[in-house]
Amino acid sequence: MGDYLVVSAPVASERSIALKDDARIAGMAVSDLAPNTWLAVCGPHVPKTLGVGAWTLIGDVFNRNSPVLPDSGDDPLSYERKLVARFWGRYIGVRLSGAGEVAAVLRDPSGARECVTWMQDDITLIASFAPDWLLRRLSPPWRINFEHLARALRDPLMSSAALLLDGPVSVPPGALQSYPLGSPTEPLWTPALFVRRPADSRIDPKAAANHLRNAVDEAVSGLARLPTAMASEISGGLDSGIVASSLVHQRSGNVRLWLNAHGNTPESDERPFVAALADHLGISAVSVPMASAPVSEEGLLRMSRDWRPGINGLDVPHDLDWVQRVKDAGATAIMTGKGGDSIFVQGATTDVFTDLWRSRGLRSLLNPDVLNLAALNEVSIWSMVREARRYHREGNRSPSRDDGLLKPLAGEQPPHPWLAAGDQIGPAKRLQIAGVIDNISRHAPSLQTEMIDVLNPLCAQPVIEACLSVPAPLMTFGGRDRGLARQAFRDRLPELIVKRRSKGNLTRIYGRMILNSLDVLRPWLLDGRLAAQGILDRAGAEVLLTRENLMWRGHYGEIMVAAAFEAWVRTWEARLVRPA
The missing domain is CATH 3.40.50.620 (HUPs)
Structure with missing residues (x-):
């Protein structure tokens, strides 16, 4: 897709000048947005810029065919809400102050481009990627947040939420972040809207x-x-x-x-x-x-x-x-x-009937699709009614990866912010929003x-x-x-x-790949940093990571996700070692 780096600093900042030289040496195209703010871009599809009012949009921007602009009244962010309604694409936006410094950044609702920002000494940075040369030049005082990491490893939706590093801030999709950093992000767009x-x-x-x-x-x-x-x-x-x-x-x-x-x-x-x-x-x-x-x-x-x-x-x-x-x-x-699969609602489950029941009550039984839903899920209509009523009493549960590989977390874990709308949204619609997050x-x-x-x-x-x-x-x-x-x-x-009812399935192929990789994956996880931090249940993993257990129980996805997290921890711990 292509990457970008925005650096804002006093004109005479030696570190900013050095970073600009580093970016050019790395093959990035560098241009000035203002005397003290510059942009570097690279990639197979180099991000372009587009001026929209006070905003510079970086990336791919398209006009909506039939935009529905919000009636924001006296909302101070009215212009920005209309901006994300009028345009779509793969972009972030940067607004500069009168002095030419970064004053705010926003991220498009799809989240197609990462948007990470931080301040270090006299420099403000916004970046879609984290190249080695950037970290070497800055030597940032960051640390891995293992508490956030444990949550993200258990809840698949949290992997795209807050970063697993203490220091930089990831601007959520559809949100605006003002500077100096420290103030909360302002949501301009959420699925619940x-x-x-x-x-x-x-x-x-x-x-x-x-x-x-x-x-x-x-x-x-x-x-x-x-x-x-x-x-x-x-x-x-x-x-x-x-x-x-x-x-x-x-x-x-x-x-x-x-x-x-x-x-x-x-x-x-x-x-x-x-x-x-x-x-x-x-x-x-x-x-x-x-x-x-x-x-x-x-x-x-x-x-x-x-x-x-x-x-x-x-x-x-x-x-x-x-x-x-x-x-x-x-x-x-x-x-x-x-x-x-996610956005079109792949799961025609009984949750769909629960959503229908919430909107129409007993009249939902007259819906012509109810019989098909019951037959597809191999349950009776009255079982679906009972489940819908139980949901009304008990609410929903957040998705969670298998407990066999990970140690349990203490206390109830908060849901992804986009799912915080809670009881106003039924379970099938919540699952669709979870799909948008995923x-x-x-x-x-x-x-x-x-x-x-x-x-x-x-x-x-x-x-x-x-x-x-x-x-x-x-x-x-x-x-x-x-x-x-x-x-x-x-x-x-x-x-x-x-009319196809079957679906292609790669489970056996990836299962065979993992079975043939146990000599790498067993020591990688059992003797790795996740186990040392007490996030991985070493005893449970030792049982799970055997040919017999994998052929019987599977859990291939959980194993590969844990292996990816392990690799990320090892890599970033090495990158964040500060020179003596």
């Missing part, structure tokens, strides 16, 4: 489907304009099929390669669905074997040098393979369908993002807002997972994909 309340939960299905399709088309066409030539991932599933169909329908982008990776197990080989999609859209698909290799310490450490643990970059062999194939096709970017990590660094631009339109603001505004029971129209998305794009997709 777009969730329809129970009293306003009725919406016409046809209108909702059109709204969803227009939002996807807006995001796809906008991002497709960025590269001169691109590839498009087609997994064989609904989400990537929707993105591909939007590209073809709108004739968006110069697509040089329609790329599919297939596994060597029946459930991971989706070539029949890819062939049906290619035939329906009139495109030529290239299907290649999925690249795989055992986990290595080098691979884990390679993706651990940024602000957060490198969870998005764990599949090193696949990333390297796809980068080469995209480049060989003469493209500089790849578009994916990632994020669709999708922020889709933009995180990986070997792909280092070398090509990775475009995720289903994680973009127009799609997020459109889907959040539709009640969960309508998102599962027909009692189906992603039912409204199926309805919205049924005329663009082959029937085989629209």
